[in-house]
Amino acid sequence: MEKGKKIPAATIFRLSVYRQHLLEMRKQGRRTVSSLELASAARVNPAQLRKDLSYFGRFGVRGVGYSVDGLLQEISTILGLRRPWNLCVLGGGKVGRAIIVSGHLEQRGYFVEAVFDSRPEIIGHSIGPGLVVEDIRGAGMSLPQKEVFLCMITEEVPDLNGCVHRLLDAGIRGFLSLVPVSASIPPTIPVQYMDFTTLLDTLAYTLTHGVNRGGPDFLEGEPVTTEKPPMGACLV
Amino acid sequence: MEKGKKIPAATIFRLSVYRQHLLEMRKQGRRTVSSLELASAARVNPAQLRKDLSYFGRFGVRGVGYSVDGLLQEISTILGLRRPWNLCVLGGGKVGRAIIVSGHLEQRGYFVEAVFDSRPEIIGHSIGPGLVVEDIRGAGMSLPQKEVFLCMITEEVPDLNGCVHRLLDAGIRGFLSLVPVSASIPPTIPVQYMDFTTLLDTLAYTLTHGVNRGGPDFLEGEPVTTEKPPMGACLV
DNA sequence: ACTTGTGAAACAATTCACAGCA
DNA sequence: TGCTGTGAATTGTTTCACAAGT
Secondary structure (H helix, E strand, O other): OOOOOEHHHHHHHHHHHHHHHHHHHOOOOOOOEHHHHHHHHHOOHHHHHHHHHOOOOOOOOOOEEEEEHHHHHHHHHHOOOOOEEEEEOOOOHHHHHHHHOOOHHHHHEEEEEEEEEEEOOOOOOEOOOOEEEHHHHHHHHOHHHHHHOOEOOOOOOHHHHHHHHHHHHOOOEEEEOOOOOOOOOOOOEEEEEEOOOHHHHHHHHHOOOOOOOOOOOOOOOOOOOOOOOOOOOOOO | OOOOOOOOOHHHHHHHHHHHHHHHHHHOOOOOOOHHHHHOOOOOOHHHHHHHHHHHOOOOOOEEEHHHHHHHHHHHHHHHOOOOEEEEEOOOOOHHHHHHHHHHHHHOOOOEEEEEEOOOOOOEEOOOEEEEEEHHHHHHHHHHHHHHOEEEOOOOOHHHHHHHHHHHHHOOOOOEOOOOOOOOOOOOOOOEEHHHHHHHHHHHHHHOOOOOOOOOOOOOOOOOOOOOOOOOOOOO
């Protein structure tokens, strides 16, 4: 068990990925799993998986492997996922509504407790079970009693910066955004960006620079390679 | 200009991010920009930006900076974005439809030319202008004449593996998926994964381990720090 | 005076390889 | 024998610091 060391951010991501595969394995009735097996499901080197876990403790049995359920509990504890997390959504348009009603978030323990917008024509729309798009100006009233610390920003809304600051005032402590936020968010507040088109751009780059031999021919310039199965940084 | 060197995947991502900010700056009429300015918009170190560009050439003027429009052209060329890219979507459910009609993709040069599904109850649905959800079994007939090399997978559909292989046969050479794909995709085919909940998990970790002092108190265990503004790897 | 471009240095992450234990 | 856990070696990435150009 490595102690006092800095945990690479990439380790935390991989932990979430391992957890996803463990959930799947448990659903299929698997009792134990080796680092080799779990690592290949997650497409990483087995030593990487063991090193990732070693930052937090010793969870396996030599010669045997890991208990699927046991490791799941451990990783959930590490990530802080032994409790439900409430969420609010900024942006009550089509994309926001689709993500909410798709049920993906609930499946993974994230519960949408409020949806906000700054556009009068969107405010008041009903979304799924007992959810109505609220005026962002009411966030300060509605959020604090709901224990909501995370916000997902789904689209550009008028005065995005102002909205973000209202949410900060209302107790939001972390953001996942599908759009760039130029607001001056204090550096203590984690913000994750996720952008479809940035990832598509990396695919375009890869296809353009002939890492794929054998497809239709779009070779331009000399081949340049990106070292790995391209691993994505969801920045904006 | 560094030549013959391997380009870090992270560099390619950042190039796409720089491009986004340059597009915004050009829209606002900016003519030139320094590495300091562009780097701070993209939240990276200025030396990082210059190093990223130096893999591909010398695009700036010492003492002056970069031409916004010139650099935009250069980065677009590097990424292979001087042409439109056609896209197909696998998964004609709510999430897929919302992403398509939101117009984000078109704005960035990605055009949805076909939508497929394997669920009879979804096939035939109309989506926006002249788009109808097609049976995945027809992909081999419909795609090749459309010059579509990229596919976005928006949800789990029945026989996902089979669908993916049909798409490969139909000429698809890169995937962006919102769900895990266990299909044996040849390693020459780039696959990018994007998962909301993995990113939320990293936020949950950060909030759980008190990197945020001053919020509501959810301290459990001793504080562990992740080195940076958490930077996301969109793996699954 | 100011800003780029880039070797060299510093830092970080991954992988190896094997000791240690069931 | 088989698989974990981990220090050491390797590999990769970022940042520094300054020469060079305008």
